[in-house]
Amino acid sequence: MSSPGADGTIVGSIGLEAEYAIAQPDHLELTYESGVEVKARSQWAYARMRFFRHKLAVVSLLILVLLGVIALFPGFFAPYGYDEIPFTDPVKIIENPNIVTESINQPPTLKEWHLFGTDQLGRDSLSRVIYGMRTSLWVALFVAIVSTAIGTTVGALAGYYGGVIDNLLMRFTDLVLVLPFLAVLLTLAAFFGTGDPKRVALILAFLFWTAIARIIRGVFLSLREKEYVEAAKAAGASDLRIILRHMLPNTVGPIIVNATLVVAAAILTEAALSFLGFGIQPPHPALGALINDGQGEGTRLWWLVTFPGLAIVLIALAVNFVGDGLRDALDPTQRRIRA
């Protein structure tokens, strides 16, 4: 762990290491021979057991599932629409002439379900947070899936073959590492982003994949020397078969763990970009953009910046805990802090 080339690009990824060794439990034969009756369990069953021992991770997973369901059906859970202004309908103004002053800038209240208050246009803050969460979660998942797919492919090829692909990967990584990450991201977003969530997600994925590629490359470099790979080669298996059938299943642990960490990093980075005005912009809802919206009046209408931010913290915290639980479950050799 004292190698100087540790990874610096992902926020909150202290302890990502290039070297992974995958433990293969061989308890089954041992217990059989010793005559003790033990239920046969697959490697996944062990992983599941280890994960469920991690209480914080289980609770976090439940919270994430709950937030995910809310984000999937915002129309069902949000009390109002995302852009619903209560006094656009002239009939309502005639019915109640004070509707404007009564509905704007309301602090959090139980009245009419404005649990997170309302903004300068009377829009319900809770509904806006729910719709914003939907976009932010979508972007984070997209970034995690796309960057993991690209990173795994490039990392596997670079680690297995070395040579040109490896060289290209490492040179590209050097190029990205030499510049300040946020500044590069801002520059890209300023000139290629249009405030559209899809564009922002693509830009993020484009910068996030190198970290994963380097990690997978490290795993493949060490797996390449294993006996079973040699055996597969001797048996005449093709390179593609060796990579897909023999090596990739043994890297599933690090891949899943890092994909989880990317979700957290992507949520935080997208929020920062959107807050600075270079990420997702209105009319698209996003948590960072909501905070940007409320910023001008933020010190007075404190609820406009507080609740979207709390949502970000909750998601990032839960994802990090789940990532820790997954690390313990899938990749036990990576436990860095002794229990």
Next chain:
Amino acid sequence: MLSYITRRLHYSLVVLIAASFITFAGVSWASDPLAPLYTTPNVSRHSIEVVQKRKHLDQPIVKQYWYWVKDATTNKFGTTLLTNKPILPDLWRVMKNTLQLVVAAEAIAITLAIIIGVISAIRQYSFIDYAGTTFSFLGLATPVFWLALMVQVAVVQIYGHTGHKLFPVANLNSVDPGSGIHFWLDRAHHLVLPVMVLMVLNIAGYSRFLRASMLEVINSDYVRTARAKGVIERRVTMKHAFRNAMIPLVTVIALGFGGLIGGAIITETVFSLDGMGLYFINALGTGDPYPIMAFLLITATAIIVFNLVADILYGVLDPRVRYE
């Protein structure tokens, strides 16, 4: 060693040139900094052409890049596009301000992180350990810009409710800061909140890393040997464990430098401090490649130098590491 440094510097120079060309080409290709001129009614066609000629905007991108390289090397990064203002004096001013912010935040962060990390490790599972772990989990999950805003909200709300004005929530100085010691006291007063916000993320990261590193060393064989031969505990932790646990922190701090610049961009924007980060954000707004390139080039050079110094320092601190 010397050949290693020269080789690294040569390679870094190549990376720097490649990075500068890609960024320059990307920025110039994607943005038209003259766009606001076209829509301004009292700007004639002729004056737009003058600006175009002066900055060689009518040339292909490779030539534009060449002109930029000439400007950057012989003319101190050149001048801004629309106002034709020299870039370097502005950059010097904002760099000094950013350095004050960043150095203060980093110094406090490292000190606190060492204290938290070491105590957490030698008193594992104590209250301090749990508190430190909770803090670092929260710190790593909290967006810097939101923390900055919440601090502002808290200070303003306290002022609104009790009338106590704790700290200024914007700018580097008061309107009339005075001079000498008064100026610096005023500056320090204004920097309290930004420094506090900027250091949280690094305290969280460093203290968690140090705790793990310290635990690893404490559980190693030579520490057990030291205890076995009767070295007093204080000496074991301070002399045998602590010094070795600190070594990898050098690398972590150097690699975190890029992140610190990102933090400075955000903090300076929220607190409207006249620093490099805000300068960069404003430059991005205009789409003028010259100041953007100046910022990226200076920060990239700083990152390269930092990483090189960290690697050399690592070799000095840990004699097992050899550079060929």
